[in-house]
Amino acid sequence: MSYQQLHQHFLKISHFNHLDAICSWDQAAVMPDGGNDARGAAMAELSVLIHQLTTAPQLVDWIAAAETETLDAQQTVSLTAIKRRWQQANQLPEDLVMAQSLANSTCEHAWREQRKNNDWQGFKTNLAKVVELAREEAKIRAAGTSLSRYDAMLDLYEPGMNCEKLDVLFGEVKTWLPEFIQRAADIQARKTFIMPQGPFAIAQQKELGMAVMQLLGFDFTHGRLDVSAHPFCGGVPTDVRITTRYDESDFMKALFGVIHETGHARYEQNLPTQWAGLPVGEARSMGVHESQSLFFEMQLARSPEFTKLLVPMAAKLLGREQDVAFTEANLYAVNTRMKRDFIRVDADELTYPAHVILRYEIERALIEGDIEIDDIPALWNEKMQAYLGLSTEGNYRNGCMQDIHWAGGSFGYFPSYTLGAMYAAQEFAAADRAIPQLREKIAAGNLSELFQWLKDNIWAKGSLLSTDELMTAATGEPLNARYFKAHLERRYLSAE
Amino acid sequence: MSYQQLHQHFLKISHFNHLDAICSWDQAAVMPDGGNDARGAAMAELSVLIHQLTTAPQLVDWIAAAETETLDAQQTVSLTAIKRRWQQANQLPEDLVMAQSLANSTCEHAWREQRKNNDWQGFKTNLAKVVELAREEAKIRAAGTSLSRYDAMLDLYEPGMNCEKLDVLFGEVKTWLPEFIQRAADIQARKTFIMPQGPFAIAQQKELGMAVMQLLGFDFTHGRLDVSAHPFCGGVPTDVRITTRYDESDFMKALFGVIHETGHARYEQNLPTQWAGLPVGEARSMGVHESQSLFFEMQLARSPEFTKLLVPMAAKLLGREQDVAFTEANLYAVNTRMKRDFIRVDADELTYPAHVILRYEIERALIEGDIEIDDIPALWNEKMQAYLGLSTEGNYRNGCMQDIHWAGGSFGYFPSYTLGAMYAAQEFAAADRAIPQLREKIAAGNLSELFQWLKDNIWAKGSLLSTDELMTAATGEPLNARYFKAHLERRYLSAE
Known part of the structure; x- marks a missing residue:
């Protein structure tokens, strides 16, 4: 049954999310400073894996097939939630995700110093790129829906x-x-x-x-x-x-x-x-x-x-x-x-x-x-x-x-x-x-x-x-x- | 260059080993008891992934090709170490690994109580299966080498x-x-x-x-x-x-x-x-x-x-x-x-x-x-x-x-x-x-x-x-x- 395959697949993803949650806590609560670079690399690798699993090609067919299967009321809601998660991950082209990751982390990193220095001029240069990409994201997420661009972001x-x-x-x-x-x-x-x-x-x-x-x-x-x-x-x-x-x-x-x-x-x-x-x-x-x-x-x-x-x-x-x-x-x-x-x-x-x-x-x-x-x-x-x-x-x-x-x-x-x-x-x-x-x-x-x-x-x-x-x-x-x-x-x- | 592909592939594996190491520490040092079952499932999923990556089919060709490439002395040693890791992971059939995992954890789990009760009769029943599978492992690891069965285990x-x-x-x-x-x-x-x-x-x-x-x-x-x-x-x-x-x-x-x-x-x-x-x-x-x-x-x-x-x-x-x-x-x-x-x-x-x-x-x-x-x-x-x-x-x-x-x-x-x-x-x-x-x-x-x-x-x-x-x-x-x-x-x- 395709629904069962989806169920198992998303349980698998949840195991990796579990590891991500624990390692994120560790990073914030106990990790010594010197561990940060290697941790960052390890967690980025995990993010890539989770994204790959959430956008795995077989999900298209499984979701289509599951929608024709006889499911009880709760399974139907579960399938909708799975589909929503899958759509959100699939909507954005990979180069936009990469560009956002880079622009956001650049802006956020510089912001820490810029805020101390009240440096709006410096900040707004980085923010321009962040906003440009966020508008692009909102446009893509809104496309084909009745939502406005901001609605589409809010809906996340x-x-x-x-x-x-x-x-x-x-x-x-x-x-x-x-x-x-x-x-x-x-x-x-x-x-x-x-x-x-x-x-x-x-x-x-x-x-x-x-x-x-x-x-x-x-x-x-x-x-x-x-x-x-x-x-x-x-x-x-x-x-x-x-x-x-x-x-x-x-x-x-x-x-x-x-x-x-x-x-x-x-x-x-x-x-x-x-x-x-x-x-x-x-x-x-x-x-x-x-x-x-x-x-x-x-x-x-x-x-x-x-x-x-x-x-x-x-x-x-x-x-x-x-x-x-x-x-x-x-x-x-x-x-x-x-x-x-x-x-x-x-x-x-x-x-x-x-x-x-x-x-x-x-x-x-x-x-x-x-x-x-x-x-x-x-x-x-x-x-x-x-x-x-x-x-x-x-x-x-x-x-x-x-x-x-x-x-x-x-x-x-x-x-x-x-x-x-x-x-x-x-x-x-x-x-x-x-x-x-x-x-x-x-x-x-x-x-x-x-x-x-x-x-x-x-x-x-x-x-x-x-x-x-x-x-x-x-x-x-x-x-x-x-x-x-x-x-x-x-x-x-x-x-x- | 195949050596470089291997290099990148094993770096990727190391990122997952990193997460495994931190989550293992967490399990032993800070995790509350009630977290154990879900953690066990998450870490088992990670083990499967690491084993899959270490035995990925493309490694056969990459290793063979890398062995014909011009490498410096340290890269040559690195390649040998990679090949050794790959061989160790590949040697055992998956059903033996699964059987061992089950037999060992059953024996280990029961041992905690049996030891307290000085229960040799109970313990040896479980140990028999563990030894049987370990002998099988040793036999497989020794095959095609000049090592005795115990040597092959020692060599690990x-x-x-x-x-x-x-x-x-x-x-x-x-x-x-x-x-x-x-x-x-x-x-x-x-x-x-x-x-x-x-x-x-x-x-x-x-x-x-x-x-x-x-x-x-x-x-x-x-x-x-x-x-x-x-x-x-x-x-x-x-x-x-x-x-x-x-x-x-x-x-x-x-x-x-x-x-x-x-x-x-x-x-x-x-x-x-x-x-x-x-x-x-x-x-x-x-x-x-x-x-x-x-x-x-x-x-x-x-x-x-x-x-x-x-x-x-x-x-x-x-x-x-x-x-x-x-x-x-x-x-x-x-x-x-x-x-x-x-x-x-x-x-x-x-x-x-x-x-x-x-x-x-x-x-x-x-x-x-x-x-x-x-x-x-x-x-x-x-x-x-x-x-x-x-x-x-x-x-x-x-x-x-x-x-x-x-x-x-x-x-x-x-x-x-x-x-x-x-x-x-x-x-x-x-x-x-x-x-x-x-x-x-x-x-x-x-x-x-x-x-x-x-x-x-x-x-x-x-x-x-x-x-x-x-x-x-x-x-x-x-x-x-x-x-x-x-x-x-x-x-x-x-x-x-």
């Missing part, structure tokens, strides 16, 4: 999402966000809080992180916590590797980073095992993945109820039981501070959407050819002024040169962050309706029903449903941004 | 070595070893020593191990020290991973283990970079590899001169500057204790050869078909009585069931351990002749000339020379066991 990360829907979602957010931020700032200005003072020993921070992971149900027989310069969730579902970085002056950076990655990790650890290794057994989308990390970090862990749990744990494990900063009210205030600032990755959940919408609007216009690279700095400044009241004039470093995404050729990824925040709020609201006394249970540390809800409704579904179907089955409706707004109102506009 | 680990030479080397050792051990025991019985008392904190032991690695020239930009149940040296030359295990009651186990693995590591870290990834650029043999670990552990680190360096470091880093056990004379005595005992892996350098010769004699007869499995326990007991004066009657657990090698189908490996000890003694003697005041330099911590000698004479040679050529170039003659005996006499029969 968030299948089923498109500009039409995004414009509605983000457009609505834009109508209230700037004023909302101002009101939240005013309320916050009337509150006082005490910032916990370091140093916080790394060993104690790690112990706290592990204790919170345990509380959050992370399965340590199928995963680990380590350190890396840029925190991530990697590995494979049977062995999920999350990382963090410690700052001795601020224990909350690592703690909430660990909680965030634990959300990603629990999704991976609870994907449907019967579909392990196949595209249909993977997480639904980048946005849904982000919804799990933000569910854990923003919906759950920054809530007043979870703060009740967290404060005594943190005080005990950090040796701060006598510290006046370690009260529920104070740490809740600290953990829900809002600050208009330049840098997306450091932004709080309230200002974060402004950063994302700004990038979405600019990168979409760039890929569609409506603007050119030279237009970026002025647009960036204009939008930062409008959304956050900040000027980035001449400040490229903390403006359009702050992120690695465009330098690395990743256009269409940014919206996932805010979609994730919206999905998370909607999911939490549904769980809150489904589980009696949820907030009391959280405060008491009884989290099992909440995790069971996530497992049943999100994790165990893998990619068996489309995102709309998944959200509808879990929450009663497709994505609706009102839950996100309601969440922000409750947290930032009430006197909580 | 120690190219150029054979039973004729081993009988001379080991036969001579047997003439003096039992009496030597008795004399050493008598001398030792008249000495006193104080065993350092634990606990020794693991963090301090690790710091000491790292400090000694630094002193021994380990390059931390190209390697790491970690923990695993069974210490080993893994990774790749640009990123060497050594492991140890800590015993809080005895810091010397981990310390000398680390020193041993550092010897392996420095060999790997200093292999010829211009041949990186090719068979000719790899370490010469298992015996020569072991000679480097034993050079570091036995020749260098257990010497009275190195003890002078070690004692203040250990006393300081372990917080034992006031401990009466931490004197040069006492720790030297502790580190050169000799004890006749059952277990090879715990044996000192003086009794170790007895363990190895015993196994050589039995496994050789077994592979050649001169004895059967039922003969092993009695032979083991007889030889342990003769060499070490110990009875293993009925004690299978600490007798013929103590090692994993036979259960795993590794016949022909054991001699490498004692060959390594012999090479090491001969190498040290040559370095001692070549470097003025070597022992004074060691005592003063000036080790650079010694390491340069090893680099020039052993490490940087890779597999460019045969073992005989290597030893002759480095020491003036092929392997000669008299250096090993002289070393043991100086250390165990003098009043040092």
Whole structure:
């Protein structure tokens, strides 16, 4: 049966993806510097192999034959996911892939120094090539579909999402966000809080992180916590590797980073095992993945109820039981501070959407050819002024040169962050309706029903449903941004 | 040029070997238990790929063509090494490889429990299949060569070595070893020593191990020290991973283990970079590899001169500057204790050869078909009585069931351990002749000339020379066991 051949072939590919995931983790978390060149060569060889397997000539016939075979409903969805993976790999001509790999890595590599030097002139020269090739990619991916060029890129990360829907979602957010931020700032200005003072020993921070992971149900027989310069969730579902970085002056950076990655990790650890290794057994989308990390970090862990749990744990494990900063009210205030600032990755959940919408609007216009690279700095400044009241004039470093995404050729990824925040709020609201006394249970540390809800409704579904179907089955409706707004109102506009 | 095609093909294989090495390290050092099944499947897939690449049909023609091409002297040696690797992979029919893989892993897996239960009857049932297939392998490998069946197995680990030479080397050792051990025991019985008392904190032991690695020239930009149940040296030359295990009651186990693995590591870290990834650029043999670990552990680190360096470091880093056990004379005595005992892996350098010769004699007869499995326990007991004066009657657990090698189908490996000890003694003697005041330099911590000698004479040679050529170039003659005996006499029969 051709479907079975495809099934076996994609399991084989997943074995090589497994090795890639582990060696990537190793490279980021433990590899000594001197190992990098040989590792790079070895991993490039593996990438070539995986690409060859994903575009193997026999797949054309197998897919055609499998489409005529009698399959059950789940196999049919699995076949669609396989075909999608195969098409994505086959769409691009090899010379474009090579040219992109070269241009993106050149731009990304130079960006590290150029950003430090605020060197927009240098950066834009490299970026021109990256954008030229990304436009070419978008054109090829859109050809023969009803998608616009940017839609085609977006679809890589968030299948089923498109500009039409995004414009509605983000457009609505834009109508209230700037004023909302101002009101939240005013309320916050009337509150006082005490910032916990370091140093916080790394060993104690790690112990706290592990204790919170345990509380959050992370399965340590199928995963680990380590350190890396840029925190991530990697590995494979049977062995999920999350990382963090410690700052001795601020224990909350690592703690909430660990909680965030634990959300990603629990999704991976609870994907449907019967579909392990196949595209249909993977997480639904980048946005849904982000919804799990933000569910854990923003919906759950920054809530007043979870703060009740967290404060005594943190005080005990950090040796701060006598510290006046370690009260529920104070740490809740600290953990829900809002600050208009330049840098997306450091932004709080309230200002974060402004950063994302700004990038979405600019990168979409760039890929569609409506603007050119030279237009970026002025647009960036204009939008930062409008959304956050900040000027980035001449400040490229903390403006359009702050992120690695465009330098690395990743256009269409940014919206996932805010979609994730919206999905998370909607999911939490549904769980809150489904589980009696949820907030009391959280405060008491009884989290099992909440995790069971996530497992049943999100994790165990893998990619068996489309995102709309998944959200509808879990929450009663497709994505609706009102839950996100309601969440922000409750947290930032009430006197909580 | 066909040689160039082979060169590129084997570099490609080395990239996959790189991934295999890192994922194997990961499995032993950091992987959580629950990751094992999926990892096993992924690594099996990689093994199949590496075997396919090493036996790719085009290699027949490329090798034949390359043999007619004009190559320089080093390329000629490289081609021979490539051909050897290719032949070894091609010799065995695939069904034999599969049958062995199954039989060996079944036997090894069951052995873990059977050993605990002293269950020889259970063990020998599985071992029968392993031996049957190993005999088949040996027969195939020997066919068309002048080698005996056991020689053909030995040649896998120690190219150029054979039973004729081993009988001379080991036969001579047997003439003096039992009496030597008795004399050493008598001398030792008249000495006193104080065993350092634990606990020794693991963090301090690790710091000491790292400090000694630094002193021994380990390059931390190209390697790491970690923990695993069974210490080993893994990774790749640009990123060497050594492991140890800590015993809080005895810091010397981990310390000398680390020193041993550092010897392996420095060999790997200093292999010829211009041949990186090719068979000719790899370490010469298992015996020569072991000679480097034993050079570091036995020749260098257990010497009275190195003890002078070690004692203040250990006393300081372990917080034992006031401990009466931490004197040069006492720790030297502790580190050169000799004890006749059952277990090879715990044996000192003086009794170790007895363990190895015993196994050589039995496994050789077994592979050649001169004895059967039922003969092993009695032979083991007889030889342990003769060499070490110990009875293993009925004690299978600490007798013929103590090692994993036979259960795993590794016949022909054991001699490498004692060959390594012999090479090491001969190498040290040559370095001692070549470097003025070597022992004074060691005592003063000036080790650079010694390491340069090893680099020039052993490490940087890779597999460019045969073992005989290597030893002759480095020491003036092929392997000669008299250096090993002289070393043991100086250390165990003098009043040092």
